[in-house]
Amino acid sequence: MRKGTRIALGIAAGVVAVIVAGVGTLAVLNRPLSRAEVDEAIRERLHDTVAEHASVSSVLFATYDGRTGELHRYAAGTVSADSAEPARVDSRFHSASVGKTMLAAVYGQLVDEGRVTFADPVGKWLDAAVLDGLFVEGRAPEVTLGQLLSHTSGAADYFEGPVVSGPPMIELITTNPDRLFTPADLLAFSRDQQTPTAAPGTAFGYSDTGYVLLGLALEKIEGRPYAEILERRVFTPLGMPDSDLLTDYGVDADVLAVTARGVDLSTRNAMSVDWAGGGVVTTTADLVTFMRAFTSGELVSAPTLARLTAFEHEFEPGIRYGMGVMQFRFSELSPLLFSMSDAYGAVGATGTYALYDPEGDTYFVANYGSLEFGEKAIEELVDLRLITDRLAD
Template sequence: MRIALRILAGVVLLAVIGYGVLVYLTRPLSKEAVTEKIEKRLTKLVEKSESLSSALLTIHSKQTGYSEQFAVGTKNRRSMESARVDSPYHSASVGKTMNAVVYGMLVDEGKIGYDDKITEWLGVDILKGLFVVDGADYADQVTMRQLLSHTSGVGDYFEGPVRQGKPMLDLIVQNPEHSFEPEELIAFTRDNQEAVGKPGQQFYYSDTGYVLLGLILEAIERKPYAQILQDRIFMPLGMKDSYLMSVQDKPGDILAVYAGDVDLSDQKALSVDWAGGGVVTTMSDLLSFMMALEDGALLSDGVYSQMKDFAHRYEKGIYYGMGLMHFDFSELSFLLGSMSDVYGGVGATGTFVLVDPRKETYYIANFGSLDFAEKSIEELIRIRMIYDRLDVE
């Protein structure tokens, strides 16, 4: 995802607007005016975009008291049913944040350590060929921390290049009725891809690594990954509308998920995410989750601070910890110097749950299209340019 480059291209346009217009655009707005402008922005976006059928957004701020949810568009391009603020949707890689939180819980409980080797829980058969560099197998050196922070060196079945056959996204679009097992996803990387480096050598975003993490959790907890999420996150937080898609069942009644012209929302191929992001949820459930994480209801401060150690550069202005992505807007562009940083979970279908800790404000959105992996962050910037004008006096 070339997020930073696209953001910069869009933001630079602001430089030619002119000082007088910028002063006009930054004048304070009432709560009602902010809400109206955001609603119009989202409506216009969906109407003009051929790749979208809906857009969802939640802004919830403890600091200003502003709390609004937006839903525009329809369930899918074939439907006249309106999208709702409580519509369930596929949250893509936001699920990685939940996966990482379960690991944090296990560390807090003393059951594992972040630097434990993954060979303690995964056998030779599943790891075979995944961590081979220049003929040497480094599987016995890989740690849980490296998988969580995308520094293990393993390839990425979802978007990574292949040395033979078709990329995974092509296979999904061509056969959307195919249901993926976790072991099949691992085998795709083993058979068709190469390791990108030795463990700890570099950052490389990998869904394969998070599927391995899901298998490790099943070995530790001795129950299916779906049940682990239910027992440790969904039930305790009252997230009644959240669940992990079963690889055997078709997805539930959710908003569209577009890969080009193909809607995967009712197709078995959506099982391709599993522990890397197969969670169906709602904006309200994600708000409960992220607020609980920030308020210390899920993890100790020490463990959460390790998740938020954003030491790995994803791209300019974008950094990664463990299951969390951090956006430094001032680094993206000097024009965004006054915009405070956010971090949280971000998915390839234009979905995110982000928090601005300085302003105690949460941003949750879903656009439901692979075309909006980068554009969702562009829209976040545009929406914040509206919301940050809120007159709180």
């Protein structure tokens, strides 16, 4: 069963469970709540999540209301499974593929500056030897920046894609978490152990491999390391003091646990597997700051934002993709959620997301820190939205 289908079924099952509980339950669920009651209900939900799921040692959740300017942050659990130290609302965490939206924003800035176009071939900056073996034979010269950003280049996905030989990446990082990966290593994995998924521009296929290529191309365009690019173009201008691209691997970076198959990878070299595909360490407050800037036109122009958020590609039923940005159409995920407005933004495989609901002018940010919770996090978001939507005016 495909990922998006599992999300849709999980959400539908959760809503059905409420309905079969009876009309009386629904009446209670529709009762308006005070701010204090909403806060208490959210905290209870987060604590229950930690208690019920062994792979989740902590949960962070934040909401920002653009109409009132109110930021509310919540934390439950401990910094890791073997620690008694509580997670804090300002704890830092690995944001996984949320970083893809940041990379897409930088490319959007370059488009606005007239330095690149989305139609530019990536081979304009990367040697043929770097691209060799990553795309359908003979098609590498035509792969564009826009295709890489929208996951339509046909490159395999080194992180979750199938392999034709050797162990998959998840097995490599969990059986040998102290192995260090360079961007060249990640490309070599796709080149040697995977096959391209489609001809460029013909199909959507999520690809971390493509985002490594985008990171390498960006370094050539800007003439500086990717970590410095993010600092100069995103973190410093927006005032995100607790955000940076992880570059010192295998050390205690004072971040929350990231678990995969029972292994905490947060302080291991295996975190080098992300890089330009999602190596940013951040906080919920900083992600709210980023998303507000991204959605308001502060980072990129309105026409460029419209290009990034065109959502022309179907990731799965009810889930659409633009360029580095994902959209959730909740009414399509479950008809029982016909009244829940769409949200778009950044989503990571570790149960991390930073999403914006334009209709309600509300932002939702969370981190569950578990590869086993990537899909479940969106189901939990539905439950949390059902709580926040009951806030009395």
